[in-house]
Amino acid sequence: MTTYNFAAGPAMLPVEVIAQIKADLPDYKGSGMSVMEISHRSPLYMDLYEETKADMLEIMGLDPEKYDVLFLQGGATQQFTLVPLNQARKFHRIAVVDSGHWAQRAAEDAGKVPGMSVDTVATAKDNNYTAVPKIPVEFTHDYDYLHITTNNTIMGTAYRDAAVPKLDLPLVADMSSNFLGEQYDFSKFDLIYAGAQKNLAPAGLTVVVFKKDWVHKNDDLAGLFDYATEAKKKSALNTPPVFQVYVAGLVLKWIKSKGGLKGIEALNQEKAKTLYDCLEASDLFASKVDPASRSLMNVPFVTGDKELDQEFVKAAAAHHLLNLKGHRLVGGMRASIYNAMPLAGVQALCDFIQEFEDQHK
Incomplete structure (x- = not known):
């Protein structure tokens, strides 16, 4: 019997990617070294880094002349602090949308930065976080940026692209749990960050995608905390997570083979519809999430x-x-049905839901 892993993260990787990893582990590209042994200063890794970055920007539809990508460590949680340290420099005040637990954590950590003011400008508290709040477009204060969480892993809610407005204010997004799982106009965002262990790679890699003209060097920050310094050093100011970047590169090529984000989103919509329809038809099981806010990733x-x-x-x-x-x-x-979860896995879950319900009538 096939095993299906519905974990919220670390999550499934595509079976094709696992097979390629297995082939590359003992000898990467004829180097005589495992992919886990190659130097981050070597041409082997630099070629991998450049190709992975280029594939990511291509999939996201972003101009490499205008956007850059960092491959960092520390998890998305570290970015709760690094984003305000780097980018809340003019007004020392940021706006946040409270759509769930991780949005709250981002606000709390930003508020610990000395001299920082954090205002919650919209919240889902009144509906017990079963629907995402509308993102405001007008603000009563001057802010350095607005922070949103596009997909709420715990609550199972998400913003579709149409619900994300274009703002005059810089827009920052934590996309950890639906990064590259559905289409967005990524040009709406000035900075995106995501832990990779949902849709992209094993735990240990964090991706930061940003507009080059919005990020500037901060001389009062240590290099490892400064986005501009990391970008200048090609994310290798210290030893980067080479293996995770390698896996991310394989996953990006897998996404391209599926028709890019358009193809991936279509597959994810089919999986999500299958599961939500199953729950709607059940007399025993139920989803409490507002249908207009339902996540494609976490159910x-x-x-x-x-x-x-x-x-x-x-x-x-x-x-x-x-x-x-x-x-x-x-x-x-909670069933997490990220990119690598096949439709067969979702159908197997639906079959078991029906079987369990039949046994408990």
Whole structure:
């Protein structure tokens, strides 16, 4: 029986990518070295770095003359602090949209930067985070930027591209859990950051994509904290996560083979519709998320009985449907169906949902 991993992250990688990794591990491109051993100063890695960066910008539809990409460590969580340190320099005040737990964490950490003011300009608190709040376009204060979280991994809500307005204010987005999982007009954003362990690579890599004319050197910051310094050093001020960048490069080529983001989004929409339709048809299971805000990546659902939820998670694991336990903040179940999850995996979950329901009538 095939095993399907519904973990929120680290998540599945495409089977084709796993096969290529297996082939490259003992000898990368005839070098006699494992891909995990090559130097970040070597031509082998520099070629890999440049190709990976070029493929990412191509997939995102961004001009490499205007945008740059950093491959960093420290997780998206570190960017909660680094973005305001680097970019909130004029007014020392930022606006945030509270769409869920990680948006709140971003606001809290930004507020710990000395001299920084953080204003919540929209919140989903009034609907218990079952729908994303409208992103404001007018502001009562001068802000250095507006921060949003495009996909809320825990709550299972997300902004579609049409819900993201073009602003006069710089726009920053944490895209960790739907990065390269659906189409956006990425030119709306001045800076995007994402942990790679959902849709792109193993844990240990963080991607930062930014407009070159918005990021400037900050002499009062250590080099590792300064975006401009890292960009000048091609993300190799210290040893970068070479293996993770290599895997990201393979995944980007896999995305291109699927028709780019247009093809990937179509596949993800089909998977999500299959699962949401299954939950809609169920008398036992339910999704509490507003249909207009439903994530394509993370689908929380419940029975309404905590003990029954636990029984379902345990029984699902016995059927090779793994990591369906919901986040501790919301309970229930959560199926994360990122890019690498095949439609067959979602269908297997739907079949088991029906089987479990039949047994508990």
